[in-house]
Amino acid sequence: DTGVSQDPRHKITKRGQNVTFRCDPISEHNRLYWYRQTLGQGPEFLTYFQNEAQLEKSRLLSDRFSAERPKGSFSTLEIQRTEQGDSAMYLCASSLGLALDNEQFFGPGTRLTVL
Amino acid sequence: GQSLEQPSEVTAVEGAIVQINCTYQTSGFYGLSWYQQHDGGAPTFLSYNALDGLEETGRFSSFLSRSDSYGYLLLQELQMKDSASYFCAYNYGQNFVFGPGTRLSVLP
Numbered sequence: 427d428t429g430v431s432q433d434p435r436h437k438i439t440k441r442g443q444n445v446t447f448r449c450d451p452i453s454e455h456n457r458l459y460w461y462r463q464t465l466g467q468g469p470e471f472l473t474y475f476q477n478e479a480q481l482e483k484s485r486l487l488s489d490r491f492s493a494e495r496p497k498g499s500f501s502t503l504e505i506q507r508t509e510q511g512d513s514a515m516y517l518c519a520s521s522l523g524l525a526l527d528n529e530q531f532f533g534p535g536t537r538l539t540v541l
Numbered sequence: 542g543q544s545l546e547q548p549s550e551v552t553a554v555e556g557a558i559v560q561i562n563c564t565y566q567t568s569g570f571y572g573l574s575w576y577q578q579h580d581g582g583a584p585t586f587l588s589y590n591a592l593d594g595l596e597e598t599g600r601f602s603s604f605l606s607r608s609d610s611y612g613y614l615l616l617q618e619l620q621m622k623d624s625a626s627y628f629c630a631y632n633y634g635q636n637f638v639f640g641p642g643t644r645l646s647v648l649p
Contacts, residue, residue, distance in 0.1 A: 457635065459635070459637070461639075466641075466642075467641060467642070468628045468630070468639030468640050468641055468642050469584060469628070469630075469637075469639045470639070471636055471637050471638065471639075474635040474636065476635070481634075481635065482634060482635055482636050484636070517583065517584070519584075528571075528572060528574055528589045528591075528632060528637075529586040529589065530574075530584075530586060530637075531586070532583035532584045532585070533583060534582075534583055535583060
């Protein structure tokens, strides 16, 4: 396993369209996170999964955003009715979930451009 | 509210030592992480402090004072490849809040 992978790497869409991104974490990692990052800013937490359970979700997250991790392995992030403000890099990360080790391994990200 | 503050930019020369400070304000706190991100790359983990004190990993060290809501990342023997953005992040539960980042430029 070479690390966290994300697909697609780039997505250009028109305002109002729906988009879906996929994340494949490191195979033995039970924790999976989604973040959004805009230029010059730090990653912004979106949601967190422990195995297949979505345990945390940002209160700032619009209802247009939904994420799943159906079998506790890969995850998808869907954005419905995209808006220009959704343009950003969407990052996925995974971790083993050890008590005093919060090391997250980030994927390369999906860059979304909404026209 | 919940927030982190770190300097926006730091410049140093090769071989020098640089300290990047991070202060945070939050009602819930488990620990403080540091990540490095090169332009166009993904964040990579540097360190995590759950307890007060200094953690050393090679050329990098990280410090945490929970009572002062303060931490820092210390980079020694700077190399050109250390030029990158550095983010501190605190977590409560598994909700991670990242700071705005500090852009480090290492000059020859």
